Amino acid sequence: MQTIRTTCPYCGVGCGVLATPDGGGGLAVAGDPAHPANRGRLCVKGAALGETAGHRGRLRAPRIHGREAGWDEALDLIARRFCETIAAHGPDSVAFYVSGQLLTEDYYVANKLMKGYIGSANIDTNSRLCMASAVAGHRRAFGSDTVPGLYEDLELADTVVLVGSNLAWCHPVLYQRLVAAREARGTRVIVIDPRRTATCDVADLHLQIAPGSDAALFNLLLAEISRRSEVCPDDLENIQEALAAARATSPAVTGLAHSQLRQFFDLWMHSDKVVTVWSQGVNQSDSGTDKVNAILNCHLASGRIGRPGMGPFSVTGQPNAMGGREVGGLANMLACHLEIGNPDHREAVRTFWNAPRMAQRSGLKAVDMFRAVEEGRIKALWVICTNPAVTLSEADRVARAIAGCDFVVVSDIMAQTDTMRFAHVALPATGWGEKDGTVTNSERRISRQRRVLTPPGQARDDWRILAEVGRRMGWGASFGWQHPAQVFAEYAALSGVAAGLGSDFDISAHAEISVAQYDALEPFLWPQSATKQGGRFFGDGRFHTPSGRGRMVAVTPRPPQPVSEAYPFRLNTGRVRDHWHTMTRTGLSPRLSRHLAEPYLELHPTDAAQLGLQPAALAEVTNAHGSAVLRVLVSDRVAPGHPFAPMHWTGETAPTGRVDALVPGATDPVSGQPALKSAAVAIRPFAARWFGFAVSAGEMRPDCDYWARAILPNGVQAELAGRKPPADWTDHARALFGLEDEPLVVHDRARGQVRLAFLRDGRLQAALFVAAGPVALSRSHITALLCEGGAEVLAGRPGAGRPDEGALVCACFGIGVNSIVKAIASRRLTSVEAVGQALRAGTNCGSCRPEIRALLDAGVACREAAQ
Incomplete structure (x- = not known):
């Protein structure tokens, strides 16, 4: 099959990718050595893109109030409801909330429709949360x-x-x-x-x-x-x-x-x-x-x-956060870095678009937008390619606001997300590898994402969906593109107008780009015009201020809001190594889920001791805005009083792990960006009376106080816990796995342990391990037995002579901690490079090298103590 040059859909580095379809829906992925951003390198998330390209969990057809519908019915309904809402309540009664994962062409059409034709600037983006x-x-x-x-x-x-x-x-x-x-x-x-x-x-x-x-x-x-x-x-x-x-x-x-x-x-x-x-x-x-x-x-x-x-x-967190900034995807900007508050800029864009009712002022930024939804001022909301019911501060409040909105449209690739469950109209969109367009990385380099795979079902490109709604709202001539190259060309032409007004953003060299030229477009730095070609800015001392000089800002530092006796800890949030955003993509890759399979709370040892929390216990984190239950990781990497929790888990993967439910709605007064790293919280042990670990070759339907689910190569696993044990563990296991079979059961009442295994033709279909405390067993061994092993799974650990990789360290090559520790000890390895030569661990993306170094340091300490 033909190899396609495209661009990674994760962070703002914007790595070039070589994607080769196998003809059966699969995809081989490698770094593009010709792309200047990465020169052939890929991180583990990018290298695993082929594992996420299947159609599992995808939305395949439009849905109206939960029933499948045709595109014409869905689009007619959207256009009619938006027109009726605008007629009754004005343009500011509707809003779009979009995403830095959209392509620039999608962003441009959404911005044009909202600001130039609906006549409101109520379009903001999840990039508001990051940059x-x-x-x-x-x-x-x-x-x-x-x-x-x-x-x-x-x-x-x-x-x-x-x-x-x-x-x-x-x-x-x-x-x-x-x-x-x-x-x-x-x-x-x-x-x-x-x-x-x-x-x-x-x-x-x-x-x-x-x-x-x-x-x-x-x-x-x-x-x-x-x-x-x-x-x-x-x-x-x-x-x-x-x-x-x-x-x-x-x-x-x-x-x-x-x-x-x-x-x-x-x-x-x-x-x-x-x-x-x-x-x-x-x-x-x-x-x-x-x-x-x-x-x-x-x-x-x-x-x-x-x-x-x-x-x-x-450095930006999303593949096209920069493209969104350039195209005016933020509520307080116009396309091509023009100012919505500048009348000359507004008139220039209105004239170029031939817009009937140009937005006259900034719209509502993300946090304020959803407060307006909550208050009923926004009555029709379109969420595109993002999941605000999880990711916005005060996430529970946001979810309630969306649930109460008169009319909600959600465009997404997935059939089930925390936000999608509130959609009156659900629209199936194309995802990475299925659409054509451009993205801009953190160094202003514009690259092509190219279609490699056939979209599932009736999925459509976002720009096409938006343009079709624009046509059905009565503005057909202005939304008549037939190819993304035409959208890009219009955008490039507008950038030439902007440059004439003094804007730094200018890609007018591509204003006449043809479809063939667009298909062959190489990565390039902006500006790209008849007079400017890429490069750096401001080395000549000239800036874009009215005086042409750089402008210093007097800064009086402000500390975070103080914690209180009721909420004495300050919670920091962020990302983990192998997952991204709310895992709708990375959660489909078994190897990406192996590194960290559930949400956690990283606590300093002093805090853990004072709270009576042991490693691997569960902690309940609360404040006035919400709560979360998280696995305890005790570590001196965080300071006392300042725990850390990752933000990736959702109602689909770990309902009690939605940490942004704890984050207050405080924002920066200038940028409107939420303060996502300083929530004041209380922490206490979660009063679980039982803990469990489960694997299944089929679906799993947890029904307990705490659960976190992750995908496996041949099934799914889950960590479980509850305040009250079920009356019958066999019945509980059957309901959990959706099986009617009779399981093998080992019940150790003295230790409070129950182990159940469901076999079919001698092969393991599902297993549940229950204990009074955190379940201690070899998870890598158990998951490897799924669909392969039999009753030996009930031992919970490999027998003599069988390897146990332990927790994953190197996701690129699947190397676990036990293998690395054993190699360090047996071969007396003393460097990360030596470990790489022995096992390959750390030789690809390099993200695991710090963990390998920590294992080396621990090995040295053990040898010195023994001597």
Whole structure:
């Protein structure tokens, strides 16, 4: 089969992918060595894309109130209900909530329909949750939402500073590039993070600052830059005000020792080329924009911007968060980086679109949008390619708001999501590998995603669905595209108009692009016009502010809201290595689920001891907004009082693991970005009287107080727990697995253990293991026996001579902790490279290298103790 060059659908790195269909619905995936973002590298999530390309769980046809319907009926209903709502209540009574996973063409059509034809700016995106503060900071400092630098600056820098960015897990290919540069040319790495993350493995300096004190730290750096006379005041606006605020900042706020601050200042100041990379640890705050500007101030003041190897760099969390910014997908922007508050910009876009009723002001940002839904001000809502009932702050409140909305449309690839269950109209969309379009990565590089597979059932591209609704609402001529190349060409032409108004975004070189040229389009950096070709911004000292000068911002650091006696812990949230967003894609891959198969709460040992929580116990986390039940992971990687929990689990995979239900609706006043990393919570042991682990070759229907489900190569597994044991474990197991067979049962009443196995023709179909405490057995052994083994599964562990991989460490090659520990001990391995040579672990994406290093350190400690 023909190999197709396309782009990965995960993080904002934007890696090139070589995808080869096998003709049977499967897909082989490899990194594209010709793509400049990754040069052939892929992380484990990208490498596993072929495992997620099947049709399991897909929505295959439109549904109206739960019944299957035809496209004409569904689209007619949407157009009619939106028209009726607008006629009765005005344009602002409707809203679109879209996604950084959409392609640029989808985004453009949605933005045009809402802002130019419906006449409201009530279109916002889940990118509001990840990079809105970066956008706002850029616009305050540069006069535009411009990323100044390129990925290669990481390889050209003398020092790279990572702030609130676990690059090793969240942007693994950039992490690999940084590690390679460090090994090749001695690049120094500084990590600023309250947690000791996997990225700290390569840090020359880890500053474990007090949570929320990023702005204070960079204010102190700015004051030091001034003290060492490295500021160029004539080139910048507001510099004296910014310096005054910086000098007024107390070092004590950071929680760092004077020696640590001095070491940081010296590393920065002695490095001509400095790149500062930041991500959600900075943005997801109620003062995120100020934190961004504190970083930008240092680069502006020291002149370390816009030249090779230097500059501030925001890395985004979604494949097309940048494309959404460029196309005006945020409620407070217009397409092509034009300003919705600027009358000249509005008129230029209105004229270009021939729009009947152009939005005149900013719309509602994400959190405010769903509050308007709750209050009944928004009466018709269209959610596209995202899952706000899980991911937004106060997620339970958001779910209730959607449930109470008069008319809800949800476009998604999956038939069941937390948001989809509230849809009056459900629309089947195409997913990655099934659609054509473009995405923009974090360095402003536009790449093609290309169709590789046939969509399931009646699934349609999002831009086609939106355009068809626009036609049925009466605007046929303006939504008459027949190919995504035509949408892209229109967008490129609009960028030329924007450039004439002073916008930085200009891809007008592609305004006449043909279908054939679009199909062959190579990755390119914007701008791309008759006069500008890619490259960096601001190295010449010219910015997009009215004066043409960079603009400093006076930042007065604000600490997070204090915790209370009732809620004494501050909960940090984030991602894990092998999953992404709400797992509608990564949750389909068995190997991605093996690394971390259930939601967890990472607690410092001191906190765990005070709370009476042992490793692997369950903890109940609560506050006024919601609750969660999470598996306890005891670790000194987090600071006392500051636990961490990942955000990926949903009502479909672990109903009590929806951690954003705990996050209050506080937002940054400038960007509108929610503060997702500082919820005040209480923690106590979850009063479970029984714990269970189950595997099944068929479906599994848990009905208990706690469960977390994960896919296996030949079935499904689940962790279970409950406050009250069932009256009969055999009946419970039959209901759990949907089986009527008679199981083999081992019941140890003295230990409170029950083990049941369902066999068919001597082969294991399902098994349930129950204990009074967390179930201790070899999960990798049990899952390997599913559909293969028999009654020996009841032992819970492999017999003599059978290997037990243990918990997964290297997902790329399926290497477990037991194999690595055994190799370290038996072969006396002393380096990550040696482990890689022996087992291949850590030699592909590299994300597991910190875990391997920790196992090596533990092995050394054990040998030294024995001696």
